[in-house]
Amino acid sequence: MGIAMRSFEEITKGKPVMFYEYIAKCLTGVTIGYLLMQAFPRQNGQYYWLLISILLSITHDNNSKVALDRMRGNIVGSLVGLCMYLLHSPPNLLTVCLGVVATILLCFSLDLIGVCRTALVGFIIVMIYEETHSSWTGAIYRMVGVVLGCLIGLGINYIFRKITAPLFKTAEPIQDKAVPIEEEEEEDTADNAGE
Numbered sequence: 001m002g003i004a005m006r007s008f009e010e011i012t013k014g015k016p017v018m019f020y021e022y023i024a025k026c027l028t029g030v031t032i033g034y035l036l037m038q039a040f041p042r043q044n045g046q047y048y049w050l051l052i053s054i055l056l057s058i059t060h061d062n063n064s065k066v067a068l069d070r071m072r073g074n075i076v077g078s079l080v081g082l083c084m085y086l087l088h089s090p091p092n093l094l095t096v097c098l099g100v101v102a103t104i105l106l107c108f109s110l111d112l113i114g115v116c117r118t119a120l121v122g123f124i125i126v127m128i129y130e131e132t133h134s135s136w137t138g139a140i141y142r143m144v145g146v147v148l149g150c151l152i153g154l155g156i157n158y159i160f161r162k163i164t165a166p167l168f169k170t171a172e173p174i175q176d177k178a179v180p181i182e183e184e185e186e187e188d189t190a191d192n193a194g195e
Helices: 006-011 018-040 041-057 064-087 095-108 112-131 136-173 179-193
Strands: none
Touching: 018 041, 018 136, 041 064, 041 136, 064 095, 064 112, 064 136, 095 112, 112 136
16 A cells, blocks of 8 residues: 655656756745735735745746636636625525536636636635625735736746756757667678678
């Protein structure tokens, strides 16, 4: 019942620079999010969404699709949460169930089924925030925080991709040029015929 552990080389595909780059990107994102939290202490609580979104948007392979999908899912979930809150406040079981169905339908109709789980989580978080704070502003704060955090994460991915792309190219192992087997056989045949 042991868990199969992969080696560091397997995970990074022989490119340990990726490991260090990912750590550097996450530390950069945390620093930016923390500095924004300190710069605007009155809205300190709203920056948690920003910080979470930055870290969830940064990828080890500089894939921007993850950040864009997270943004779309959270926007859908937050909008549905806002609509359900305005439909019936405070939310009850029926409102939450309607919101879940509306979120899934919206994701299907917008061809965003891949981000449906993110949208559902966003919806539930908005509903919980708005119920406890008796305010419709939770959806707005969450959308702004998530979009801004994802944009920062996208920017970090983009900047690091531009900086480290040359490093990854030089970090690839240089392979010896092997002579194809057919050429070797032809050379052997020619040598044998010459004898």
